[in-house]
Amino acid sequence: MQNSPALVPLLLLAAAISIPVLAIKKTGVAYLAALAASLGSVVISAYNALRVWESGPLTYHFGGWNPPIGIEYVLDPLSVFVALVVNVVAFIVLCHAGGLKEREIPGKSVPYYALVLLLLCGANGMILTGDLFNLYVFLEIFSLACYGLIGIGEKQAPIASFRYLIMGTVGASFYLLGLGFIYIVTGSLNMADVRNILPHVYGNPAVTTGLALIVIGMGIKMAIFPLHGWLPDAYTYAPSTSSALIAPIGTKVAAYVILRVLFFVFDVKFVSQTLPVTDLIGWLAAIGILFGSVMAMAQNEMKRMLAYSSIAQIGYIGLGIGLANPLGFIGAVLHILNHAFMKGALFLVAANLRKNAGHSDISKLDASYRKKLPWSMAAFTLAALSMIGLPPTAGFFSKWYLALGAIDKGNWVFLGVILLSSLLNAVYFFRILEKVYLGTPSAQGAEGAPSPKSNRGEGFVAGEEEYALMIPAVVLSFSLLLLGLLNANIVKGVIQRIIPLGM
Amino acid sequence: MTDFILGHYAYWAIIFLLVLGLYGMVFKKNLAKKLIGMTIFQVAIIMFYVASAVKWAATVPVLDPAIGAVDAAKYISPLQHCLMLTAIVVGVATSGVAFSLVISIYRRYKTLDESILLERMKSS
Numbered sequence: 040m041q042n043s044p045a046l047v048p049l050l051l052l053a054a055a056i057s058i059p060v061l062a063i064k065k066t067g068v069a070y071l072a073a074l075a076a077s078l079g080s081v082v083i084s085a086y087n088a089l090r091v092w093e094s095g096p097l098t099y100h101f102g103g104w105n106p107p108i109g110i111e112y113v114l115d116p117l118s119v120f121v122a123l124v125v126n127v128v129a130f131i132v133l134c135h136a137g138g139l140k141e142r143e144i145p146g147k148s149v150p151y152y153a154l155v156l157l158l159l160c161g162a163n164g165m166i167l168t169g170d171l172f173n174l175y176v177f178l179e180i181f182s183l184a185c186y187g188l189i190g191i192g193e194k195q196a197p198i199a200s201f202r203y204l205i206m207g208t209v210g211a212s213f214y215l216l217g218l219g220f221i222y223i224v225t226g227s228l229n230m231a232d233v234r235n236i237l238p239h240v241y242g243n244p245a246v247t248t249g250l251a252l253i254v255i256g257m258g259i260k261m262a263i264f265p266l267h268g269w270l271p272d273a274y275t276y277a278p279s280t281s282s283a284l285i286a287p288i289g290t291k292v293a294a295y296v297i298l299r300v301l302f303f304v305f306d307v308k309f310v311s312q313t314l315p316v317t318d319l320i321g322w323l324a325a326i327g328i329l330f331g332s333v334m335a336m337a338q339n340e341m342k343r344m345l346a347y348s349s350i351a352q353i354g355y356i357g358l359g360i361g362l363a364n365p366l367g368f369i370g371a372v373l374h375i376l377n378h379a380f381m382k383g384a385l386f387l388v389a390a391n392l393r394k395n396a397g398h399s400d401i402s403k404l405d406a407s408y409r410k411k412l413p414w415s416m417a418a419f420t421l422a423a424l425s426m427i428g429l430p431p432t433a434g435f436f437s438k439w440y441l442a443l444g445a446i447d448k449g450n451w452v453f454l455g456v457i458l459l460s461s462l463l464n465a466v467y468f469f470r471i472l473e474k475v476y477l478g479t480p481s482a483q484g485a486e487g488a489p490s491p492k493s494n495r496g497e498g499f500v501a502g503e504e505e506y507a508l509m510i511p512a513v514v515l516s517f518s519l520l521l522l523g524l525l526n527a528n529i530v531k532g533v534i535q536r537i538i539p540l541g542m
Numbered sequence: 543m544t545d546f547i548l549g550h551y552a553y554w555a556i557i558f559l560l561v562l563g564l565y566g567m568v569f570k571k572n573l574a575k576k577l578i579g580m581t582i583f584q585v586a587i588i589m590f591y592v593a594s595a596v597k598w599a600a601t602v603p604v605l606d607p608a609i610g611a612v613d614a615a616k617y618i619s620p621l622q623h624c625l626m627l628t629a630i631v632v633g634v635a636t637s638g639v640a641f642s643l644v645i646s647i648y649r650r651y652k653t654l655d656e657s658i659l660l661e662r663m664k665s666s
Binding site: 212 | 560564567573576577580583584587590591594622625628629632635636639640642643644646647650651659663
């Protein structure tokens with residue numbers, strides 16, 4: 040099992056390539072194969088996490104070439120943690136995809152699931168690799184799969200996907216250009232090696248330029264304000280499964296790369312004091328939080344609202360990076376985890392609405408939905424409360440650490456932004472909750488006007504809400520309670536071990 | 543100063559190509575022209591890497607018995623070229639995906655003009 044670090048991306052890549060062959064006769068095989076490969080990646084990354092937990096960071100040298108010459112995979116607590124989060128959320132979303140039964144991708148399920156696995160392969164590779172150029176290659180695998188998964192959607196989807204492609208390619212190219220500057224100065228591509236060489240060349244303007252280009256490039260992928268232009272359309276017009284996959288995973292992986300490059304390749308002191316990179320990210324993130332929240336209030340379509348709320352939530356991660364202190368770092372990493380679960384759950388509920396009610400238009404929601412989709416709506420409520428940040432749910436704790444970090448740094452504006460945006464979140468989520476839970480059931484929804492309580496059990500019959508659609512959403516959102524209750528363990532056991540040196 | 547300008551002539555050309563590519567992507571309304579801009583942008587970065595590998599009075603990185611393997615300064619660095627082979631492949635794949643999206647857009651909307659597309663996108 041000494042090869043287990045490399046196994047996840049390779050397994051997903053092999054499965055992605057073999058799916059079109061396996062599914063030649065029966066297209067149903069594609070979904071099962073994707074599900075199996077995804078389950079395999081969850082198991083292997085959990086196994087890797089256990090190994091790292093017990094015996095410290097692992098490295099894997101591809102082809103037996105030692106770094107800095109060869110490509111190295113680095114499994115430290117941060118990378119296995121993020122990889123595990125990504126794989127678990129992706130597996131739950133894939134379970135949900137089975138219930139949709141190709142409704143939004145008629146006849147295209149074989150290439151679709153192959154692309155899903157390519158997306159996961161790229162995400163895992165980006166997270167686990169210890170080589171900066173290898174990261175670029177996986178970034179492009181990830182992005183190309185993304186473009187395909189978005190473009191397969193509604194009528195407007197190819198346009199949204201094309202705009203994402205142009206912006207995403209510019210982002211990846213900026214990353215490559217910045218990497219070129221770093222490489223010219225340091226002569227190495229291995230992250231650990233670059234970290235050792237960089238202190239000797241910090242005065243060189245090429246390093247500054249390279250860092251700026253990398254941050255801008257990844258900022259586009261992460262959709263940090265004002266580089267978020269591609270995101271709302273892409274999330275809105277993509278098929279439900281694609282948005283539920285890309286929203287929790289896509290921007291988080293880019294945020295992880297920024298964390299990794301700023302704090303683990305470059306030096307905390309260099310990026311926060313010599314150059315105000317983290318300050319810049321923090322302020323842009325703060326504007327993005329307010330912008331995203333205000334725009335989310337103005338939306339009538341649920342998926343578009345969730346997309347704008349994603350811009351705001353990515354801002355929290357940016358804010359944590361911007362604080363560049365241990366509490367901010369804990370908040371950012373915890374929010375990567377929490378937001379992956381919250382957004383996954385919310386997009387799955389939006390998918391259930393589209394499947395059962397045929398739309399996800401907020402203005403058309405009314406009290407009948409609490410009977411038609413009681414469990415989905417419960418999942419939505421829980422995830423929404425977590426987004427707002429009510430205490431027992433997970434969302435509260437990442438905001439709590441971010442707020443503590445802002446106080447620790449004495450940055451009262453950031454603290455104000457966190458508090459204000461919680462209120463704004465409350466406004467745009469309570470708007471939906473009010474329609475669903477506080478209105479009196481209208482004639483169309485009431486079957487003999489039973490009380491909502493007795494209907495909780497009856498609403499849960501076949502045809503009204505399918506298990507395959509309901510369970511993944513409920514699992515994701517109830518795990519928010521679990522994550523919230525266990526947050527002390529997560530922070531103490533995992534995140535405090537990965538706070539970068541010199542923070 | 544003159545030396546600085548003349549000595550870096552390859553980089554000036556690359557900067558020109560980068561700006562040209564960005565201009566194409568931002569200001570051209572036709573999606574195919576945007577793609578041309580994107581390709582120019584990518585090619586400029588490839589040339590940037592290749593230009594950074596240049597060494598005067600050095601030869602291709604294949605062992606030549608007449609030169610020997612002692613003096614690395616007599617061979618150019620092969621790594622940038624290898625990296626760019628990968629980047630070229632990535633660029634081709636990106637163009638492929640982009641053109642398939644353009645075809646799909648044209649089939650659905652019968653135009654590639656961005657301003658018309660945005661109007662039709664809202665109305666539908």
